[in-house]
Amino acid sequence: MSGGRGGRERDGTAALAAEAYVYGSPLVLALSAVEACLQEGFGVLAPTPFNSFAHAARPAVPADNVANAAVDTVDAIAQLDLSGGPVRLHVPDTGGAYYALQFVDAWSGTFAYVGRRATGTGEGDWLIVPPGWSGTVPDVVTGVIDAPTSVVSLVGRIACDGPDDMPRVRALQQELTLTHLGAHAHRTGLPAPDSDVPEALRFFERLRVWMADFPPAAADRAYQDRFQPLGLLEEGLSPYVSAGPGLLRALTQGLALGRARVAEACRYRDDAREGADTAPGAWEMNPHLFDHNLDHFGVGTISSPEWRIPDREASYLVRAVAARQALWGPHGYEAVCAHTRSDSRGRLLSGTHSYALRLGRPPPVEGFWSVTVYEVPGNHLVENPADRYAIGDRTPGVVHAADGSLTLYLSRQRPTDPGQAANWLPAPAGDFRAVMRLHTPEQAVLDGSYVIPAVERLDER
Incomplete structure (x- = not known):
């Protein structure tokens, strides 16, 4: 337990470092992915x-x-x-x-x-x-x-x-x-952080270097001025190469606190799903996860208030969650993903059972839609003898009912009925989740007035 003025100062520095993590982790994650694309694939x-x-x-x-x-x-x-x-x-x-x-x-x-x-x-x-x-x-x-x-x-x-x-x-x-088309040669890599910085502080070193080279919007620059006591605004030689034990301890604590804050925000929606007002088997989606850009609206974007988070400081946590969960994901008006892990009675989806997804009307999209299943917890595709890994409105041979409805069948074994077999999406042997991708969704998807039906279990083994 820290005590006295020194302890309070360290606690304050650690809290500030946690804020810096939430604010800056999207920059570090995004540019680390850029480096991977350039160097490793x-x-x-x-x-x-x-x-x-x-x-x-x-x-x-x-x-x-x-x-x-x-x-x-x-x-x-x-x-x-x-x-x-x-x-x-x-x-x-x-x-x-x-x-x-x-x-x-x-x-x-x-x-x-x-x-x-x-x-x-x-x-x-x-x-x-x-x-x-x-x-x-x-x-x-x-x-x-x-x-x-x-x-x-x-x-x-x-x-x-x-x-x-x-x-x-x-x-x-x-x-x-x-x-x-530039008059000067472009770079071959990103600005390099100081390699002598200890591993425990490399996040802050990357943030320091990249924040200086890729400044944000003016309103964000005003916010990041608060990180001066952390050394994040220092130019030239890195302050982290020979950081004192107090700063090292505070930054290390702040890094852990910041990571925990983002992780908790990522878990929030999963916890909310357990609430009594959520129907069993409901499909989850968040068409507004990528509304954190508040300053730059170019070709093809929508700048209306509906697609902007109203609180700038709140947008930093949303941005951190989006970067962690789905880096480079599109706005909801371009594409959304809905997913479920349970059937209409709230039981986890498993390849030991057979399921039906009954779509009374097709999902309202201007682009296209499809359903894919992934094993959990890894969320990977699983090989199947039919070599089919998605089914949707572009799948040849799917069979609609006379009233225009469409029923998809999710199971490990191929259905024996020919009509069901045409609409079959193979499932893995163990637990899985279903994901529906909707490209250019219509307003009914975005405002929630179109509800994807829950997956129904067809057997009671």
Whole structure:
């Protein structure tokens, strides 16, 4: 137990360090992911230098061993460095097919979209410019995208109807290009933290270095001034190389407190699910998890109050939760994920039983929807003999009832009835969860007036 003035000061410094963790962890997580994309690769994507696309070779399969992998889109990711000047993005004509390119700044805030919902599916060229740029815009570009930071993550999702659709997707990948137009060479890596900083303080060192190189919006800069006593605003030599024992202890405690605060916020919705007002088997989704960007609304974004968190300081915790749970996830108006782990009576979903998902009307979307199942707790795809890992409105051969309703069957064993077999989504042997992805959801999804029916158990073994 700490005592006296020194103890109170350490406690105050630790509390401030916890605030700094909540505020800064999205920056550190996002730029650490940028580094991984440049140096090691990201998921199934190979390492790729700045201003070049990394493309997945196919939709995800179980062998990829990627948690929560989407199987009806093909990933395309590029890390942009605008320190040397603008970059031109060329997009091909997709002939009406869904795709989305999402622009995310270094602080994990999405500030622009290009794609079917945002800009249509025609061919075009977009000029992505760095903060404060005042050059001449070429006449040939479709539009300008102003980046809030000089490093931007460009996250692409191209709809794919399966292996037979990959030749079309590959053709689009070849036409999706980036061209560096700057007068100066772009960077080959991110600013490097001091390697002599001890491991216990490396989070704060990364935050210090990257916060200086990628300043946030003006309102956030005013907030981060409070972190001066932590050394986070120091320039030049790192204050953490030879930090005294008091500062080391306070920062270490603050790091643990901050992590615990974010972890507790992540658990909050799971705990709330246990409340009496939640129906058994209800599907969970949060279309407003990525509303933390309050300052930069570019091409394809919606800046109305509905899509902005009203309290700036509250937005920092939401941003930290979003970065931890689903880094680079899109706004709800672009796509949402709903998920459930239980049936209509609140029992956990398990491959030892058979289930039905009865959709009286299709989920209201302007893009497309699909359902995937993942084993838990790892949330990975599990190989099945049918080689089917998603089912939805683009799945060939699904059978609708005479009234237009659709019933999907989730089970380990293939149904013997031909109609049910056509609508079968194979489930793993053990516990699993079901995820419904809704691309460009309509308002009924976003405001909750459309309710996804609970999954029903068909047997009582």
